[in-house]
Amino acid sequence: MSEPVSEQNEVLLRVSGVVKTFPGVRALDGARLTLRRGEVHALMGENGAGKSTLIKVLTGVHTPDAGTIELDGAMISPSSPRDAESLGVSTVYQEVNLVPTLSVAENLCLGRFPRRFGAIDWRNAHRRAERALFRLGLELSVTRRLDEHSIAIQQMVAIARALDSDAKLLILDEPTSSLDESEVDRLLALMDRLRSEGLAILFVTHFMDQVYRISDRITVFRNGAFVTEAPTAELPRIELIGRMVGKDPEALRVREAEVRARHRTRAESESLARVEGLGKRGRVGPVTFEIGKGETVGLAGLLGSGRTETARLMFGADQAESGSIRIDGDARRPGSPREAMRLGFAMTPDDRKAAGIIPTLSVRDNIVLALQSSKGIWRKLSGAQQRDLADRFIALLNIKVSGREQAVGTLSGGNQQKVLLARWLATEPRLVILDEPTRGIDVGAKGEIESLILDLAEKGVSVVFISAELEEVVRVSQRVVVLRDRRQVGILEGESITEHAIMSMIARDDGVEIDHG
Amino acid sequence: MADRSEGRRGKPVAWHGGPVMQALIWPVAALALLVIFNVLFTPGYLSISVVEGRLSGYLIDIFRDGSSVMLLAVGMTLVIATGGVDLSVGAIMAIAAVLSASMVTPEWNEANLGGWANAMLADRTIAWIGVVIAASLVASVLAGVWNGALVSIFKIQPIIATLVLMVAGRGVAQLVSNGRIFTYDLPALEFLGKGTILGVPFSVIIVALVAFLAIGLTRLTALGLMIEAVGDNDTASRSSGVPVRAIRFMVYMVSGLCAGIAGLIESSNVSSANANQIGLYAELDAIFAVVVGGTALTGGRFFLVGSIVGALLIQTLTNTMYAQEVRPEIALIPKALVIVAVCLLQSPEFRRKAWGVVRPGVRVGGKA
Numbered sequence: 001m002s003e004p005v006s007e008q009n010e011v012l013l014r015v016s017g018v019v020k021t022f023p024g025v026r027a028l029d030g031a032r033l034t035l036r037r038g039e040v041h042a043l044m045g046e047n048g049a050g051k052s053t054l055i056k057v058l059t060g061v062h063t064p065d066a067g068t069i070e071l072d073g074a075m076i077s078p079s080s081p082r083d084a085e086s087l088g089v090s091t092v093y094q095e096v097n098l099v100p101t102l103s104v105a106e107n108l109c110l111g112r113f114p115r116r117f118g119a120i121d122w123r124n125a126h127r128r129a130e131r132a133l134f135r136l137g138l139e140l141s142v143t144r145r146l147d148e149h150s151i152a153i154q155q156m157v158a159i160a161r162a163l164d165s166d167a168k169l170l171i172l173d174e175p176t177s178s179l180d181e182s183e184v185d186r187l188l189a190l191m192d193r194l195r196s197e198g199l200a201i202l203f204v205t206h207f208m209d210q211v212y213r214i215s216d217r218i219t220v221f222r223n224g225a226f227v228t229e230a231p232t233a234e235l236p237r238i239e240l241i242g243r244m245v246g247k248d249p250e251a252l253r254v255r256e257a258e259v260r261a262r263h264r265t266r267a268e269s270e271s272l273a274r275v276e277g278l279g280k281r282g283r284v285g286p287v288t289f290e291i292g293k294g295e296t297v298g299l300a301g302l303l304g305s306g307r308t309e310t311a312r313l314m315f316g317a318d319q320a321e322s323g324s325i326r327i328d329g330d331a332r333r334p335g336s337p338r339e340a341m342r343l344g345f346a347m348t349p350d351d352r353k354a355a356g357i358i359p360t361l362s363v364r365d366n367i368v369l370a371l372q373s374s375k376g377i378w379r380k381l382s383g384a385q386q387r388d389l390a391d392r393f394i395a396l397l398n399i400k401v402s403g404r405e406q407a408v409g410t411l412s413g414g415n416q417q418k419v420l421l422a423r424w425l426a427t428e429p430r431l432v433i434l435d436e437p438t439r440g441i442d443v444g445a446k447g448e449i450e451s452l453i454l455d456l457a458e459k460g461v462s463v464v465f466i467s468a469e470l471e472e473v474v475r476v477s478q479r480v481v482v483l484r485d486r487r488q489v490g491i492l493e494g495e496s497i498t499e500h501a502i503m504s505m506i507a508r509d510d511g512v513e514i515d516h517g
Numbered sequence: 518m519a520d521r522s523e524g525r526r527g528k529p530v531a532w533h534g535g536p537v538m539q540a541l542i543w544p545v546a547a548l549a550l551l552v553i554f555n556v557l558f559t560p561g562y563l564s565i566s567v568v569e570g571r572l573s574g575y576l577i578d579i580f581r582d583g584s585s586v587m588l589l590a591v592g593m594t595l596v597i598a599t600g601g602v603d604l605s606v607g608a609i610m611a612i613a614a615v616l617s618a619s620m621v622t623p624e625w626n627e628a629n630l631g632g633w634a635n636a637m638l639a640d641r642t643i644a645w646i647g648v649v650i651a652a653s654l655v656a657s658v659l660a661g662v663w664n665g666a667l668v669s670i671f672k673i674q675p676i677i678a679t680l681v682l683m684v685a686g687r688g689v690a691q692l693v694s695n696g697r698i699f700t701y702d703l704p705a706l707e708f709l710g711k712g713t714i715l716g717v718p719f720s721v722i723i724v725a726l727v728a729f730l731a732i733g734l735t736r737l738t739a740l741g742l743m744i745e746a747v748g749d750n751d752t753a754s755r756s757s758g759v760p761v762r763a764i765r766f767m768v769y770m771v772s773g774l775c776a777g778i779a780g781l782i783e784s785s786n787v788s789s790a791n792a793n794q795i796g797l798y799a800e801l802d803a804i805f806a807v808v809v810g811g812t813a814l815t816g817g818r819f820f821l822v823g824s825i826v827g828a829l830l831i832q833t834l835t836n837t838m839y840a841q842e843v844r845p846e847i848a849l850i851p852k853a854l855v856i857v858a859v860c861l862l863q864s865p866e867f868r869r870k871a872w873g874v875v876r877p878g879v880r881v882g883g884k885a
Binding site for chain 2: 315317336337338341347349354355356357358359360361365368369370372373374375376377378379380381423
């Protein structure tokens with residue numbers, strides 16, 4: 001961890017009372033942020049906390065409805081990313097925002113080429129590019145195409161470009177999510193170097209370890225509102241996680257006693273499958289756990305911890321590079337969703353819109369799709385079968401539709417989720433993987449989906465359940481696999497499953513528990 | 518608009534029971550307007566007579582002249598429904614046409630296939646015509662395989678992938694005929710374009726068969742559902758177990774086959790095959806027909822009947838220009854205007870702006 005920043009460091013940026021509303025959503029609700037020169041400031045929060053919206057306000061993508069932004073003693077209201085850059089606010093996004101097929105020098109000089117007699121002065125451009133990179137401690141051939149370099153180098157070129165324009169504040173939005181460990185080290189070293197030059201860095205990430213390695217201060221947002229600001233050294237991990245998910249670790253301990261009392265521990269159930277060291281480089285490390293018949297296994301962890309990645313590997317949506325799933329006495333590694341379906345697996349994805357629903361098709365079409373796919377093109381379910389299936393699930397899951405022919409895209413989120421569940425339940429799977437089935441749906445629908453999971457378990461169907469809400473995971477799971485920074489950090493079973501236990505596992509710093517209570 | 522009454526009763530209803538009707542309403546309306554225009558200004562427009570044992574009249578001409586656009590539209594509909602497009606159909610028509618014309622030219626056979634082919638052409642003409650047709654259609658399907666491979670295996674954007682064959686295909690056709698234009702005098706082959714059965718043009722019967730088969734294959738099997746699913750959301754389709762790659766492959770093959778049949782009909786109409794003329798710009802008419810027929814270029818729901826109506830609309834327009842003796846170079850302008858008008862009518866956005874009203878069914882959400 002770095003030196004604690006002295007409070008005397010001059011304040012560079014002061015955001016106060018920023019409100020931003022979109023139709024139906026209050027994305028920022030009195031956001032507050034104070035950045036000092038020469039500090040790395042981590043902005044933390046779960047999904048929908050408002051981090052991205054705040055960045056977009058700072059970079060002039062969005063105009064706030066209320067509130068003020070003060071940079072270097074002057075009120076600013078950037079009108080565009082370009083405007084923000086000229087004011088000294090530069091941003092590097094998760095996805096490298098450069099032109100991969102142009103050379104490094106071209107990328108660095110794009111839009112501001114040095115000119116000589118009206119033509120581009122290439123020698124000067126190359127020299128400038130080399131100088132900009134040298135400042136970051138990078139020496140590379142600036143005439144080579146950008147995409148010939150690794151993602152980490154591309155990321156650093158993006159930073160070099162951002163710094164080229166007299167930046168005072170550098171915003172790094174999830175810069176490390178596509179980097180491997182040594183590349184992360186390199187990037188953090190670079191951040192350290194820039195900090196010592198007096199630059200203020202706003203670091204948005206969901207990697208706990210990196211936050212504690214590099215940042216001086218942490219600001220936590222939740223549901224668009226400011227929650228807390230504290231020096232990193234004074235905010236233990238468990239506290240931080242508690243603030244992010246909105247739970248007081250102490251209060252939890254009391255309540256959990258009741259939950260534990262109610263918690264059903266299933267009698268030793270027969271094993272259905274065993275996930276053995278399933279992993280893919282850069283996505284998620286080896287994950288190993290057992291799934292019993294009729295058992296619900298929760299995957300817990302913060303956003304980006306590898307929950308979704310694990311689910312995708314299990315279902316063949318991404319191809320695992322190592323490990324396998326032991327089922328029916330064989331070691332299998334599904335190469336596609338079709339193969340996983342043949343094993344009796346089903347999965348509802350976390351990204352309902354992009355990977356789940358077929359929006360313009362009817363509820364009936366959406367429900368029969370997976371079953372029809374497994375039967376093949378030629379053995380079409382008859383009209384009557386399709387109608388029965390659709391009507392049965394509409395009634396069973398209480399899907400609110402005007403009729404089975406309504407287009408799925410016009411349904412509410414909760415009902416879309418139920419249609420997806422119906423699609424998979426229709427295939428009568430042995431194992432259902434539910435990735436964030438309760439995200440973005442109303443409380444009533446959440447409860448219904450939870451009780452549906454319990455019903456499934458009663459019927460002997462195994463469930464892998466992923467949710468950002470630990471409370472839900474604790475309620476439905478007989479076993480919880482805890483993930484952090486794309487690695488499995490532990491497994492909890494039966495009575496030991498509590499929100500507090502999960503949180504402290506996530507918070508544990510390389511095997512040493514910070515908070516034993 | 519039967520749905521309107523349904524919507525009034527009880528809960529609001531989305532346009533179900535009627536996506537097909539909704540897709541059809543505008544092209545059918547435009548077609549009706551055009552026919553009315555013709556009835557008023559072209560004497561004897563509706564009359565159908567029997568001349569030398571075949572039906573004849575303006576309306577029959579539309580069907581006969583429009584048969585190749587209708588065929589292309591059938592294949593194109595499936596391709597567009599997957600979110601793709603097939604620009605190469607005109608060139609595939611040329612390949613099929615030139616290959617068929619070449620294979621009934623003794624000189625070409627002598628040079629390329631050997632004497633046996635000519636012996637067969639002379640002695641067992643009908644059987645040889647069968648071989649010729651089969652060979653031409655196989656070549657067309659192979660062209661479709663090429664497109665399908667580029668799109669589904671190598672993930673090249675459809676517009677680029679099929680542009681390759683659109684440009685190169687005519688070169689292939691030239692290569693086959695060595696740059697020559699063969700003409701023939703073979704009633705058996707000419708029957709495709711000029712023949713009639715019970716007075717009905719044979720080409721129209723082919724179109725009916727192909728359309729019937731396509732509708733049957735897509736709606737009686739799960740093919741239609743899967744094509745629509747792939748076009749609407751291919752990620753979701755893949756994760757629901759839909760064989761996305763195979764579906765993509767298949768639609769380009771079907772499109773190639775349809776283009777091949779269309780090429781054979783076109784060339785038998787004129788008893789010759791000019792690699793540079795057959796099917797020129799036909800891909801554009803086919804795309805128009807599909808879009809006018811209610812299938813969105815972005816993929817998803819498709820309407821084969823709509824596409825056929827669209828093809829008829831385009832042909833009616835063309836024929837109207839002939840009937841009104843509009844000079845060909847000017848005829849394109851009214852044609853373009855009508856197409857733009859139909860496309861605008863189909864856009865709910867335009868209708869809203871134009872009339873400040875939306876038909877009740879369109880905007881229903883039924884949100885829970």
